[in-house]
Amino acid sequence: MDGRPVLVSTQYEDPTADLVIAELNRRRVPVLRFDPGRDFPAPALLAARFGTGGTGEAGEAGGPGGTLTLGNRTAELGGVRALYHRRPNTYAPDHHDHPASQNARFVAQENRRGLGGVLGALPDCLYLSHPQAVARAEYKPAQLALATRLGFRVPATLITNDATEAARFCAQQPTVYKPLHAGAYEVDGEPAGIWAAEVAPAEIDDAVGRCAHLFQARVPKSADVRAVVVGERAFCVRITAPPGVLDWRAEYRRLTYEQVDCPAGLDRDLRRFLAEFGLGFGAFDFAVTADGTWWFLECNPNGQWAWLEAAAGPPITEAVADLLESGVAKS
Known part of the structure; x- marks a missing residue:
């Protein structure tokens, strides 16, 4: 070549x-x-x-x-x-x-x-990004700890295999369950997703003891934002789902999109987050409340973004190609 x-x-x-x-x-x-x-x-x-x-x-x-x-x-x-x-x-x-x-x-x-x-x-x-950096950054406990340290608003979160602790946590506030890793999953031989779902104390049973579970206080959100960071550039798209939809990924056909600006200083904090993990790219998910507060949910070090470009217009393809063509990491 x-x-x-x-x-x-x-x-x-x-x-x-x-x-x-x-x-x-x-x-x-x-x-x-x-x-x-x-x-x-x-x-x-x-x-x-x-x-x-x-x-x-x-x-x-x-x-x-x-x-x-x-x-x-x-x-x-x-x-x-x-x-x-x-x-x-x-x-x-x-x-x-x-x-x-x-x-x-x-x-x-x-x-x-x-x-x-x-x-x-x-x-x-x-x-x-570097394969080993991506692997490190896929651990949600490490993400939550870093996000808290950097000053992001992070919902109260419990990771446990103790049914008693889980039930107690769910009784304290509206709570959602979400998987620690969005791996491949099938139902009756067909690909399926495990979406975030609200869980009540009465639903907690001894099955919690079979593996680690992540429970998180439900944010009373009015919308979500996916913030895609490529090197020094950040692209934020507001995602609005129909009322009552907790996990927007379950309702792709009913979503609306709008490209928005990062709140003051947030783009700097997003880059600091990636730098701590040694990443050059990250797709961050935030829940946004009616008063405009952005709550950190997670960062996918290899998150999807192509459909956002088609729906809202952020030039992410150009940004990724610019960085790869240059062969020079931005500092």
Whole structure:
């Protein structure tokens, strides 16, 4: 590939990444798109070199030299301009092995530490964002602690596996339950989502003891805001759902959107939040009350935004492409 390429690590079906890749293609920035969980160890080929002894050339500043090849496209690891770490599949076991076998587990771990380790050590590469930083930032307890420390308004929250504590918390104020991680979930073989839902004390039973649960005081919101931060730029869209809808994700067809400004100083605090985690991107969710107070709910380090651009017009694709094309992290 001529010129310094951008690596895009994501699933085959990712409309958000499609927009960015189309914009990079329009700018004639070389792109290598791949999914580590599906393309490695085949058909992708990795040859990464470190150190100063033996044959071959290692990369500068201790980073890897060598190549990553997929089909007829080859990227020089020492010359990668940026890695756009979106939503790749997890590293999979070799198809020759039973998924639960010892060999399968070994292969998946080696792939994650091998290819994943190389991708995390690229020299002079802009990460949007670094895979290890994304993994750290996905823990909601860490997010809530940091948001509180930075002065965000954070609803009272309880994380517990104790049914007695959960019932007591729910009795103190209107309370919602939400999952700690929005992972894949199916009902009768069909994809399903676990939305935030109001929960009453009488609904709490011993099933709480089967895993950690997150309970949070319900914010009497009038709307929601998704704030998408790309480097130094913040784009905020107000999302209004019909009355009585708690989780707007369950009512996409009935939502209205409006691009709005961040409250004074909030854009700075959003960037401080990302900097603490080492992120260059974040999709923040806020609940907004009638008096204009923004309550922090969470930050998705790889949150979706493409539909917001179509609905309200913030130029997020352009901002992401600008950062990837530059290959230079904003400070």
